[in-house]
Amino acid sequence: AYDTSLRDLNRYRLPLFLLALGAVVFTTAAVALVGWTMAGLPIAAAIALGAIVAPPDAVAASAVLGQFKVPHRVTAILQGESLLNDATALLIYRMAVSATAGSILVSSAVPMILLSTVGSLAAGYVLGRLSLVTLSRIRDPASGTVVQFAGTFGVWILADRIGLSAIITIVVYAMTIARTAPRHMPARNRVSSYSVWETAVFVLNVLAFVLMGLQARSIVGRLAEQGQVGAFVFAAAVLAVVIVSRLVWVLGCGAIMRWLASFGDAERQAEAPSFRGGVLIGWCGMRGLVTLAAAFALPADFPGRDPIVLAAFSVVLGTLVLQGISLKPLLRLLRLDPDGTVDREVAQARVAIMQAALDVLSGKTSNAAAVVREQFAAQRTIAENPEDAQAATEYDRLRLYAIKSQRDALEQLRIDGTIGDEAYHRLEEEIDWSELAASPPGRFQPLTT
Structure with a gap:
């Protein structure tokens, strides 16, 4: 229900x-x-x-x-x-x-x-x-x-x-x-x-x-x-x-x-x-x-x-x-x-919500706002061209590739004794959320290679 x-x-x-x-x-x-x-x-x-x-x-x-x-x-x-x-x-x-x-x-x-x-x-x-x-x-x-x-x-x-x-x-x-x-x-x-x-x-x-x-x-x-x-x-x-x-x-x-x-x-x-x-x-x-x-x-x-x-x-x-x-x-x-009814509705809604995010940020002039606008603009471009699967795949792959490097670095810090388990698990949770956000909707798979 x-x-x-x-x-x-x-x-x-x-x-x-x-x-x-x-x-x-x-x-x-x-x-x-x-x-x-x-x-x-x-x-x-x-x-x-x-x-x-x-x-x-x-x-x-x-x-x-x-x-x-x-x-x-x-x-x-x-x-x-x-x-x-x-x-x-x-x-x-x-x-x-x-x-x-x-x-x-x-x-x-x-x-x-x-x-x-x-x-x-x-x-x-x-x-x-x-x-x-x-x-x-x-x-x-x-x-x-x-x-x-x-x-x-x-x-x-x-x-x-x-x-x-x-x-x-x-x-x-x-x-x-x-x-x-x-x-x-x-x-x-x-x-x-x-x-x-x-x-x-x-x-x-x-x-x-x-x-x-x-x-x-x-x-x-x-x-x-x-x-x-x-x-x-x-x-x-x-x-x-x-x-x-x-x-x-x-x-x-x-x-x-x-x-x-x-x-x-x-x-x-x-x-x-x-x-x-x-x-x-x-x-x-x-x-x-x-x-x-x-x-x-x-x-x-x-x-x-x-x-x-x-x-x-x-x-x-x-x-x-x-x-x-x-x-x-x-x-x-x-x-x-x-x-493809649901896929078309998802694509249409994705463009609308990306545009809503850009509209609310349009009046912000800080450097942080510029960075966030750039991220949303890239996502809107991909959403507006759902047939361009290569661009979407490359965008997701680059994000996941960077997140994998973060995960490797965090693991090495714990092995070296630089950080303890409490700090490790707190940062691990942050990376997990980033990986979920970077994964294609409905197709989440940890990047192992």
Whole structure:
């Protein structure tokens, strides 16, 4: 949610609605039908299974798509879908689990959903604004990161305890912070927190797979030999239904949208989803942490819990292996047109911010101002000519070459005993920041030769 573009959410609101709501409900219904007819699950338990395996996770797909110049529309839709579909799936999941326990009535479901949604939107915004007051006053990176974690988990727990949608609350909370925090949070805190969050997400994903693997082993052990065969056949059937239902929904909706766009002007026709893009989006249906966590959270006495958990684990593992491995060959086969939308926006914005720096320095007459102006002018020249890769590469290489000499000299001073470790580490940090600033964006690599 923190990294999501509100502009893209608004621009692609129709396909996002069809995926985040329509595809989740369609997949849930298809899987529930299989669970009810094939495994004999109660209808509420079958719906819970459908909700567990319905929401895709864009993390695995993004890791592969990032290696290719795929259309920005595809990546924006996948990321936006992954953000919103969890709320739909978990809301259905909660209602199904409650219905199994006999604690919910159909007549009260719609008012509960509306109240939960509105309350979650309001709570997320208010809590996000309150969190900013605290974060803007913290200057220590470690303390700031701890407060971020405490705030995030605290908001989730609070929303869950008072009956709101924790997913929607967290999404709005993160978006509120993302739109206003950059002007109030120190750069050092932001860089540090990004690294910690990436590590935490990775560890949580690994932990979820470990826990689910341990549980799957015990489930298989509890099933009789004949029951094991049936459970594995059922899990394979659920996996097939999950993959096919997404492809059917995405390609079907895409065909309808192209047909409707054919009656519009040229701009509307250009915005219509392509068949090749639909195939890619339909195949990027890998399941991840939400599916694992939802299956793991089922009560111990839930009807059909063992086959449900085994099916969920099989869907996650099957989609990650089958779709994840085949995604790269599929991209080569589809031959999608390269998209430089983000690169063009970056180049345009880079020129604008360099010019803003030069404008604010134009009235300064000191020698220091002249040196800084010269540096920004050189960077603006490179930004204005992004096609001149040789000039940009030479500029970056010279800066990194000089920084390497600084690092060698600092190392020699410590070896000679001229400076101690405290002075060494303080200067090492300064050089590290210089190297990060001198490295091409998104391509930081220490210069070793």
